[in-house]
Amino acid sequence: MTRKQRRLVMIGGAGVVLAVAVGLVLNALRDSIVFFSTPKMVAEQHVAAGKRFRLGGVVEPGSVKRGDQLQVSFKVTDGDATLPVAFKGILPDLFREGQGVVAEGSLDKAGVFEADTVLAKHDEKYMPKEVADALKKQGHWKDDYEKKPPNATSANATSASAAEATK
Template sequence: MTRKQRRLALIGSGLAVLAVATGLVLVALNDSIVFFNSPTDVVEKGVAPGERIRLGGLVANGTIERGEQLKVRFKVTDGNKAIPVAYTGILPDLFREGQGVVTEGSLGPDGVFLADTVLAKHDENYMPREVTDALKKQGHWQGEGPAPGAAASTPSTPR
């Protein structure tokens, strides 16, 4: 084997090892790459109690219950399924019924999502692409045209 052949074999085997390592990392992080799970995803995947996830969707109308000591209970829905959420803390100013929300926490043994963080959408026109895609998939998107937050696909003309 010549010196050039050994070098090519070494480079080839290095690239193969790198490709296998990348594949293993992507398989291991498959569920963690998702920005959030919709209520339907949580029910279908059978998320185990105590497993930390992000739950996203819309705050269901008529479900906000405020308790003492900053305790709040509400339901997050994607139009198909709804999951009750319990949160203790200060809610974002834009938090209200019918608005997009992403919560972070874990499912309790009773099926209530115990949130430690609540994120609300930040203006009137923006909603994360994942939320609008989930709403479109469930048939509940009521906006006109493409979802806000989705990149507009306009044909480019060469100049």
């Protein structure tokens, strides 16, 4: 083999190895690109017990039950489906019924989502467009989600400049 042929074989081999590596990485990330799955998506995809994922939705009103040793159970709904959640730990301060929530964990064999992390969403205006559209379609959308909060910093700046002017 000449030097040129060896170089072409090395470059071709490296290209094949790189293509296989990229293919494996993309295949592994295919299911985890979604930020969270809704209860309806979990039911449709028949998620296997023990597989870790994020569950997102709204805490169903009247479903929160607190037990001993920081045990909490509640239901997460997306309007179409509901999934029971079990969590042991301290919940975020913003966690409450009717509020958006994202939980990380896995399903057990009984179909209960065993969460090891619970994140409360602080404001629905940061909701993904697809989720907001689904809530509007199902009639769970609140008109005040789209209202913008008053700009507190400009109000404070205005009052501070007014106080300086009176001195």
